Amino acid sequence: MADIFDEIEEELKQDRLNSLWTKYGKYLVGFAVAIVALVAGYQGYKGWQKNTIEIAADNYHQALMSDQPASRLAEVRPELSAGYQMLAGFRQAEKLASQGNMAEAEQVYLALSTDSSIDSLYQDIALLLSVMTGAQTASTGELRQRLEPLISSANVLQGLALEQAAALDIRDNDMASARARLEQIGELTEISGNLRMRAEQLLDILGQ
Numbered sequence: 001m002a003d004i005f006d007e008i009e010e011e012l013k014q015d016r017l018n019s020l021w022t023k024y025g026k027y028l029v030g031f032a033v034a035i036v037a038l039v040a041g042y043q044g045y046k047g048w049q050k051n052t053i054e055i056a057a058d059n060y061h062q063a064l065m066s067d068q069p070a071s072r073l074a075e076v077r078p079e080l081s082a083g084y085q086m087l088a089g090f091r092q093a094e095k096l097a098s099q100g101n102m103a104e105a106e107q108v109y110l111a112l113s114t115d116s117s118i119d120s121l122y123q124d125i126a127l128l129l130s131v132m133t134g135a136q137t138a139s140t141g142e143l144r145q146r147l148e149p150l151i152s153s154a155n156v157l158q159g160l161a162l163e164q165a166a167a168l169d170i171r172d173n174d175m176a177s178a179r180a181r182l183e184q185i186g187e188l189t190e191i192s193g194n195l196r197m198r199a200e201q202l203l204d205i206l207g208q
Helices: 003-063 071-080 082-098 101-112 120-133 140-149 157-169 175-187 193-207
Strands: none
Touching: 003 071, 003 082, 071 082, 071 101, 082 101, 082 120, 101 120, 120 140, 120 157, 157 175, 157 193, 175 193
């Protein structure tokens, strides 16, 4: 008898499971499918992202090694991933400057300095480089105005910005202002030894 009751109880359990599966099975299947799709989609995205970066790196390096790297970098830049777009911009400006095309290099640096899609540090670096390449095309007043945000606040480029501003002062024969900026460099604590040495040497020259 016990065996019969056990069999009946087992059948009732099976009927209850069948009933539950009929009622909720489609949701469980749907949930499982969603999980699988999510995992597969994530893995696919990772693969696509890796592939995109690899393609961008390849296109960037091919442009850099071409016979006309500046123009080729400008051509492929819109097609690159964000990081390589920024890097291509800096290298494009560098190549232009090395060819003597200072005005074009300056414009590329200025565009980078206002590009909100890149980190503010790189924007500041581009701004400083636009001053270094803009000596032949922009007035000293305009160049000083670009440097002002870097000079007026503590940042890693403050010393270099002061050095460039001192050079502009010397260009305008304003030696008092140049000395003041060079002395300010000497008061900064987190600058390179080379920058400190250059500031001291220029102060000695201006003092003669």
